[in-house]
Amino acid sequence: MNTDIVIARLDNGVVALNNRCPHRSAQLHLGWNRGDCVQCPYHGWKWGENGKCMGIPAAPDGPIPPNAKATSYDCEERYGLIWVRLDGAADTEIPGHIVYDDPTFKSVHGPSYDWKTHAARRVENYTDLAHFPFVHPETLGRAGEVTFLTPNIDFRQEGRMRFRYDPPKGARRAMDAKGGLSALAFTDYTIRLPFGVTLDLNLEDGTRTVMWMWATPLDDIHCRSFWFACRNSDQDGPDQPHMDQQMVILEEDVDIVESQDPEQIPHPRDEIAVGPDKVSLTYRRLLYELCKAKADGPGALKTYLNKERENI
Ligand code: FES
Ligand SMILES: [Fe+2]
The missing domain is CATH 3.90.380.10 (Naphthalene 1,2-dioxygenase Alpha Subunit; Chain A, domain 1)
Incomplete structure (x- = not known):
């Protein structure tokens, strides 16, 4: 959806961040996985879970500016794929797979x-x-x-x-x-x-x-x-x-x-x-209804998603 994402498997799990470093806009995927953070390739700023800034090498004594935060997205691993939710306000679910966990398949x-x-x-x-x-x-x-x-x-x-x-x-x-x-x-x-x-x-x-x-x-x-x-x-x-x-x-x-x-x-x-x-x-028609629920605002989308869940 026109969004560049960098995905890293850190020590505590998978993170998905917007690929743009908030410092001077370099692409984070060119950097390094440091275990607890993704380190930007340009000036080495470190970005951890939830986009938290974990360190600025050129200014080790701080302070870290309060707005130094990378955009992060909800993400989860399922079926060997990383699922990223760009809109954290939407209470969506990872779709089911009818036989992935079935040992007969x-x-x-x-x-x-x-x-x-x-x-x-x-x-x-x-x-x-x-x-x-x-x-x-x-x-x-x-x-x-x-x-x-x-x-x-x-x-x-x-x-x-x-x-x-x-x-x-x-x-x-x-x-x-x-x-x-x-x-x-x-x-x-x-x-x-x-x-x-x-x-x-x-x-x-x-x-x-x-x-x-x-x-x-x-x-x-x-x-x-x-x-x-x-x-x-x-x-x-x-x-x-x-x-x-x-x-x-x-x-x-x-x-x-x-x-x-x-x-x-x-x-x-x-x-x-x-x-x-x-x-x-x-x-x-169904796609139109879903788009309409989204366009009508968070309330309408929530109602739509709840209805969907009840009927599983
Ligand atoms: S652009 Fe990322 S640390 Fe400077
Ligand atoms: Fe075909």
């Missing part, structure tokens, strides 16, 4: 990737059902299998939309236990507002592959996607085929998604939708 963290598109476009692409025969004719879809049943969307959970995708028999494939492609029975989709998706892929051989993806906005037109591929079979087999297969699919998507102009979802009058675009239309 092997969860593999894929390499994150940056695309020139807004995070919401990334989510729409990840949950798009009509693009398979065109963008993925040899992998996930089959050329010619162009129709699908528009899914029923479950709205009961605030902040999430769920639906089951039941493809026509033989029309869809998905990553299987060996990292190859096998016939897909159905997929349960969950979109967690604003930019997270879980795909619970159920293959016809009875195994499951759970894909989890969270797109983070780097700025208005770029996003970075973090993802896991989790499988409940072939736990001892190599992970690489799963990663390789996923990379093939991403390569098929990236050029098309980056070609979308504008990179952000535009005003509804500037694109055209039909019935089968229901998933994207619903997602846009």
